Amino acid sequence: MGPDPGENASLVFFLVIAKPLSMIDTLPKVRGTYTENKILADLTWLRVGGPCDVLFQPVDVDDLVAFLSALNPEIPVFPIGVGSNLIVRDGGIRAVVIRMGRGFNTISIDGNLVTAGVAALDQHVARKAADAGLDLTFLRTIPGAIGGAVRMNAGCYGSYAADVFVSAKAVTRAGEVVTLSADDLNFQYRQSDLPDGWVLVEVTFKAPYGDTDALKKRMDEQLTKRNASQxxxxxxxxxxxxxxxxxxxxxxxxxxxxxxxxxxxxxxxxxxxxxxxxxxxxxxxxxxxxxxxxxxxxxxxxxxxxxxxxxxxxxxxxxxxxxxxxxxxxxxx
Ligand SMILES: Cc1cc2nc3c(=O)[nH]c(=O)nc-3n(C[C@H](O)[C@H](O)[C@H](O)COP(=O)(O)OP(=O)(O)OC[C@H]3O[C@@H](n4cnc5c(N)ncnc54)[C@H](O)[C@@H]3O)c2cc1C
The missing domain is CATH 3.90.78.10 (UDP-N-acetylenolpyruvoylglucosamine reductase, C-terminal domain)
Known part of the structure; x- marks a missing residue:
């Protein structure tokens, strides 16, 4: 007896309607957001760049840890800040791009130590520090976020992230939370060493003391100077x-x-x-x-x-x- 034609038909029907597995279906369950094929031009200052495989926006550090520890080690990840130092090529990035948001933008001050989440914008950190009589004015006119500032050893007007850096918390590609010293990061001119796939989550700076009004005045002057020349x-x-x-x-x-x-x-x-x-x-x-x-x-x-x-x-x-x-x-x- 030949095969039952009805059975064949339902198999064909199943094959036709079964949704192909999207990459997101293969990723760990998280509380944050996944977006497949996110166009990265939307996330960079130069407004260029093709899609990443998936954009992951973790809710907080625990969410990021859960993601990285459960993620297939063969899948590459690439952290970004606000994309102010990036050309993303037109074919995009074959990786999960990780972008930190609201759960990573707290700024706290203890004495002259300023601790900021990596999504805090440089200018917000500079302003909040100045309000507390602390001098991180050099950050005021750099348009990035704090993770990018440390990764790139950002600087201007004679001061650099390395000058005020105390320590940073990062999540390794395997999902372990580690504390990094300046030696670990080996700061150089506009760069630092961070293993591929490690994500900075929080940074502590030690800021010189200053007078709030004088610091604010300096930041205004720097802003005017920069707008005039760049x-x-x-x-x-x-x-x-x-x-x-x-x-x-x-x-x-x-x-x-x-x-x-x-x-x-x-x-x-x-x-x-x-x-x-x-x-x-x-x-x-x-x-x-x-x-x-x-x-x-x-x-x-x-x-x-x-x-x-x-x-x-x-x-x-x-x-x-x-x-x-x-x-x-x-x-x-
Ligand atoms: C108008 C303008 C003026 C600028 N002026 C200056 C200046 O005066 N001085 C200066 O130094 N730079 C300057 N820049 C460049 C840029 O703002 C800095 O390099 C900034 O620090 C980049 O931060 P970002 O958040 O945009 O990082 P992105 O551009 O998003 O990323 C840069 C690098 O940092 C990595 N990265 C970002 N966040 C993390 C994280 N959480 N964990 C691990 N890696 C991370 C990315 O993988 C990438 O390798 C300027 C840019 C513009 C557009």
């Missing part, structure tokens, strides 16, 4: 290239870096230089801007062309300061 209202990611002589993680007098990337770019005649929708700013030649419709490819190509031409004109090789992550678009591979 395209702060445009889509950018801050300085595109490191200053070549550039090593100053202390801001001390014997630790200067006189050779400025913007000057080399200007001297090479590249102020305002444009490829597609990507442009080296007229206002500050080391700021790359998305004038409206730039892709990540346009921005990277512009950067590489600038590096080539600066090398021709000065003999110096510029190093990217903006982090470039992810995959090129299909046609660009």
């Amino acid at each position: 395209p702060t209202k445009e889509r950018s990611a801050g300085s595109t290239f490191r200053n070549p002589a550039g090593f100053s993680s202390t801001g001390s007098e014997d630790d200067v870096h006189d050779l400025k990337a913007w000057k080399l770019i200007d001297d090479a005649g590249l102020r305002g230089f444009q490829l597609g929708g990507a442009q080296m700013s007229e206002k500050h030649p080391n700021f790359m801007i998305n004038t409206g419709d730039a892709t990540a490819t346009d921005l990277e190509k512009l950067g590489e062309e600038v590096r080539k031409r600066v090398f021709k004109s000065s003999g110096l090789t510029l190093q990217w300061e903006i982090m470039r992550v992810g995959e090129p678009a299909e046609g660009e591979k």
Whole structure:
């Protein structure tokens, strides 16, 4: 006897209507939010970048710990802050991107120790510290969040995250909570060492004391100065290239870096230089801007062309300061 045709039909029916397993179905149960194929252009200052496999927004540290400890170790994760130092390529990121939100933005002060969750914005930390008579003014004009500030050893006006850093809490890729010292992070010019997949969750700074009114005045002045000299209202990611002589993680007098990337770019005649929708700013030649419709490819190509031409004109090789992550678009591979 042959197979029952009715049975075959129901098998075909089942195959047709069964929903393919989405990646989210394979991930640990969490209290936070998963979003599949989240377009990362929505989460970066330059407004470029394709989708990540999944965006995970944990509710709090326990949620993040539960996620990382139960996640298949073969699945890569990539933490982001507010995306103010990133070019995410047009093909997106093949990983679970982790973005910390409200459960990670508390700021508390004890004596001259300032402890902030990694999602607290630099400017909020600077302002709250100033209200308590503590000087973290250098953070006021940096548009990132505290996790990114530590990861990138962010700094300006002669002070750097490394100068005030005491310790940080992180969750390892295996889901263990650890406390990191400055030695662990090995701060360097605009970078630190953090193993892949580790997520910073909280940072403690030790801030110099200062007078609240004087600190506020200084922050206002810095803001005015920055708005006058940099395209702060445009889509950018801050300085595109490191200053070549550039090593100053202390801001001390014997630790200067006189050779400025913007000057080399200007001297090479590249102020305002444009490829597609990507442009080296007229206002500050080391700021790359998305004038409206730039892709990540346009921005990277512009950067590489600038590096080539600066090398021709000065003999110096510029190093990217903006982090470039992810995959090129299909046609660009
Ligand atoms: C207009 C403008 C001006 C700027 N001026 C300055 C300046 O004066 N000085 C300066 O130093 N920078 C400056 N920047 C660059 C940028 O703001 C800093 O690098 C900032 O610290 C990045 O923080 P973020 O939260 O945006 O990090 P993102 O850009 O989201 O991420 C940067 C890196 O940090 C990692 N990261 C972020 N959060 C975490 C976390 N919780 N755990 C582990 N890793 C994490 C990411 O994986 C990535 O590798 C400027 C940018 C702009 C747009």
